[in-house]
Amino acid sequence: MISINSRTSLLTDHYELTMLQAALHSGAASRPSVFEAFARRLPDGRRYGIVGGTGRLLEGIANFRFSELELGFLEQNQVVNRQTLDFLANFRFSGSIYGYAEGEAYFPNSPILIVESSFAEACILETYILSVLNHDSAIASAASRMTSAASGRPCIEMGSRRTHEEAAVAAARAAVIVGFTATSNLEAGLRYGVKTVGTAAHSFTLLHDSERDAFRAQLESQGRGTTLLVDTYDVVSAVRTAVELAGPELGAVRLDSGDLIAQAHEVRALLDSLGNENTRIVVTSDLDEYAIAALAAAPVDSYGVGTSLVTGSGAPTAGMVYKLVSRAGADGQFVSVAKAAKNKTSVGGRKYALRRRSPQGVAVAEVVGIGHRPQDDGDDRALMHEFMIDGVLQEGWTGAAGVSRAASQYQESIAELPSSWRRLQKGEPVIPTEYESHES
Amino acid sequence: MISINSRTSLLTDHYELTMLQAALHSGAASRPSVFEAFARRLPDGRRYGIVGGTGRLLEGIANFRFSELELGFLEQNQVVNRQTLDFLANFRFSGSIYGYAEGEAYFPNSPILIVESSFAEACILETYILSVLNHDSAIASAASRMTSAASGRPCIEMGSRRTHEEAAVAAARAAVIVGFTATSNLEAGLRYGVKTVGTAAHSFTLLHDSERDAFRAQLESQGRGTTLLVDTYDVVSAVRTAVELAGPELGAVRLDSGDLIAQAHEVRALLDSLGNENTRIVVTSDLDEYAIAALAAAPVDSYGVGTSLVTGSGAPTAGMVYKLVSRAGADGQFVSVAKAAKNKTSVGGRKYALRRRSPQGVAVAEVVGIGHRPQDDGDDRALMHEFMIDGVLQEGWTGAAGVSRAASQYQESIAELPSSWRRLQKGEPVIPTEYESHES
Known part of the structure; x- marks a missing residue:
């Protein structure tokens, strides 16, 4: 310990x-x-x-x-x-x-x-x-409502940046107790042995000369099982580029803006049409328990939750x-x-x-x-x-x-x-x- | 440092x-x-x-x-x-x-x-x-609205118990920056040299065989300039006991429940009638900037603010x-x-x-x-x-x-x-x- x-x-x-x-x-x-x-x-x-x-x-x-x-x-x-x-x-x-x-x-x-x-x-x-x-x-009380609303789909805690840096560690710990499968908070991993996850932000794409360059770098460095963030420019062309570079083994794509329900349907159909039935869709972007519940019928595989978790959802x-x-x-x-x-x-x-x-x-x-x-x-x-x-x-x-x-x-x-x-x-x-x- | x-x-x-x-x-x-x-x-x-x-x-x-x-x-x-x-x-x-x-x-x-x-x-x-x-x-943004609403009356930060223990230290620090005169948080005093204050809670009164015993103990230990908490049983009799024991030098009385506006007027009149024109009235109890503003016309000398401060008042x-x-x-x-x-x-x-x-x-x-x-x-x-x-x-x-x-x-x-x-x-x-x- x-x-x-x-x-x-x-x-x-x-x-x-x-x-x-x-x-x-x-x-x-x-x-x-x-x-x-x-x-x-x-x-x-x-x-x-x-x-x-x-x-x-x-x-x-x-x-x-x-x-x-x-x-x-x-x-x-x-x-x-x-x-x-x-x-x-x-x-x-x-x-x-x-x-x-x-x-x-x-x-x-x-x-x-x-x-x-x-x-x-x-x-x-x-x-x-x-x-x-x-x-x-x-x-814990707020996070429990989120895992409940997710009905078995994995929830990932990623709210560290929206709360005091030490409260963030405690929040990650509390989230895992009520069924979150992982956290982005590394210190929580160190202190409590909870699983940590993370891939890339928009800045990583913007850093490179093109989205293609960024995706290639991430795939080469992290492997094809990684999650590519596809909404920096145009989602459809980003998904096409991702599949072109990673093939059917692409782990997941992440959507972090816009109408998540509509986009999830669109991206799911596109991935399937390209032969990527096993590529998952991760959604983030100010989710709370109500937004998670609203996404229940959308083809979403997991939820990343930040602000509303660390602030107790009201x-x-x-x-x-x-x-x-x-x-x-x-x-x-x-x-x-x-x-x-x-x-x-x-x-x-x-x-x-x-x-x-x-x-x-x-x-x-x-x-x-x-x-x-x-x-x-x-x-x-x-x-x-x-x-x-x-x-x-x-x-x-x-x-x-x-x-x-x-x-x-x-x-x-x-x-x-x-x-x-x-x-x-x-x-x-x-x-x-x-x-x-x-x-x- | x-x-x-x-x-x-x-x-x-x-x-x-x-x-x-x-x-x-x-x-x-x-x-x-x-x-x-x-x-x-x-x-x-x-x-x-x-x-x-x-x-x-x-x-x-x-x-x-x-x-x-x-x-x-x-x-x-x-x-x-x-x-x-x-x-x-x-x-x-x-x-x-x-x-x-x-x-x-x-x-x-x-x-x-x-x-x-x-x-x-x-x-x-x-x-x-x-x-x-x-x-x-x-x-800092929420606390600024509180000192603004207080219009020069001192505000004291006392919200440590309502937030993560490290966030509490940071909150005390932020409150002092926007004009709070002191905090209850001792670690903030240690780290940042800000003034800390505090007197007693209801448990201190309940610990003793009578309110009179508790007040006497506090006055003997802390001096007559202390603040006595007068709402554990009956406010009017508590104020009378406080003045009887401490005399005109009694520093302050604290009200922590009930209708603060009505009680402040009642207690002010009582204190004045007993010759304690210089005894101050401190109010606490879920204050936020709106409650502080509503107390502007009441004979209140300072405000203790807790929950709403450390949670950013919404x-x-x-x-x-x-x-x-x-x-x-x-x-x-x-x-x-x-x-x-x-x-x-x-x-x-x-x-x-x-x-x-x-x-x-x-x-x-x-x-x-x-x-x-x-x-x-x-x-x-x-x-x-x-x-x-x-x-x-x-x-x-x-x-x-x-x-x-x-x-x-x-x-x-x-x-x-x-x-x-x-x-x-x-x-x-x-x-x-x-x-x-x-x-x-």
Whole structure:
């Protein structure tokens, strides 16, 4: 595993550390606490979300330490006092983290991540946890709608240039988890072992004296299985030139502009007439899930998706929050807590969750138990996994292995959703979230 | 300067390197080339954009090198051949880069960045350049509308938790350039020397046995100048408790939910009646430029902005592209080039730009010269600066100094725009972009 998150501890909000300071002062910093990350609602009209980022998050938490560099900054800028600096110098998360597996579907109020530790330890992880989960879950949730719309045709992630350069790596990772077959992002290949692909841009054609020269260079260098970009000048003549130079073994042609549906039909007919029945057609050009769905009846072999993927197709953040839901009082007894103020009400108490399934294995409800595990009716599936226990990272969630596991989890999760999960139009969550608040 | 971009060379698309390989094969890789980064249009209805990310980009390009780690990955995964690996092993950008200063306003087709080098060198920077400029310019452009709407009241950036953890640092940096007075993001403070602030969240109140205990702890630890969060339970009783404990020196109270306009009036009246005329009111809670504008008449002292800032307030990416616009042919003469295909037409040729100003110093047009510098009418301002010359980074653009310089540039740039730049409703760009294509 290539770790790049070598410094994560200052990827956080100033107030996490000033709260820590004040809680150390009052003595409440050591109170055993339970924090929960959840989304109050899904983005407008979405029917489900997909948890993304958990593996990346766990890698980052393992590196959440304060070295001389960070401590020096905090001291010099008087962010916190000496007592707090001493606490941070020795900080290493020693609590436990539970939650939904990466790749799992989630719904409003699904308890996606539970952090159990002292207030001090759980508090200072807040911003980092939310940054990772909110970004990666937004991408995974949007990307899932695209692979769903593609109905088995391969989707390729190619949005790096439309988002922050590090967000791009995370987006590629999230896309692969929900069924994208490859990414253009090389760093994602290096870090997570995901497949990378790519051929050429318009600049490559424009660089050469003629399209023919450019195609010849690419074919000689990359082999006849390459994908030639055929819309720099005139598509029909480009396809003819491509076939003339590459013959029937030409791998694919790419269309990146214009009316993709009409062009796909035209190019397919032309390729077939020239004997290139096996040459595939790749389309790119501002595709989103709706454009992919509209291309379902066109003779297209694969989709390259960029902007709409890395921007969450209209929902660039998942809107998750991280709330203190329970903490011990002076007597050591846990007390459920929740903000009472207007329009942001939360449900206090430690949560557990399972997906209620019919005897036929179809999901019917998200059942959240408050303070207890909900009863499994025999067909249900428990949703909470152990990620860290007493500061020890559990195996299998991080690195390339974590990505593979998340991809499997995703397939299992969507396979049991009611078929309405595939509907792109706005609607209600495909299953309701139900609380069980009695003690078992 | 704290550099974190130690590895930037794989933050790129696979096809940049396969294009390089094919161009090395054809020999065209060494052709002198000119690439241009520009936006064909502004996001829907926006009247201007603000260039963000240039300083960060230049830092990253200086670190754009291929070490054993990257080369090993590329070789093992057969991304490129031996000839290309040898080229990359020795790669260090040796060309020249010109462009709009960070913080400058831009318009459709403003030539924001010009890269002059061999095709090989300019080609492989494409993805990285676009990632940085598209992200940071989207944030700077949205954030500018917020400081504009705030009309001088301080705005604080606090959106880290709603975006990728590294994008959050860049967003904080971009916000400060366009007039945000501070950020919650500590890493941005460390890297760029920007001011960080923060106080406490609802969890801090819920942690304690009572709101009174929490306020007392915070006041004792942070001093009376702190900001108390007063909407965990009941705002009116929280304000009374806060004033009772802190007296007239209480710095500020924060409102994070409910009807902010009504509450601001209520809390202002209450504070005044209790003798706390100098206690400020800070509002947060899903603010965007429209909400800020709506609060203009409310007794609010500062705004904390999160989600809408880091997601570009509806336009999370700036939509810039990076196109080959000119390159030398076999005879060494430069030829303007441009893609001819449908709906993505570009204008070929090396660009220069100035902002045409009236004798009163008001901007009237963005003048783009193709192949020559447009004539300065005497009141105009040249827009292109030298960032790198023959591989040498020019001073003053990067690090904390670059952020300060960009913040000054921003103020200069908006000061000369027609007053319509402040309108939040959708409209045309505040000045037109005009091409001058004759040779001078």
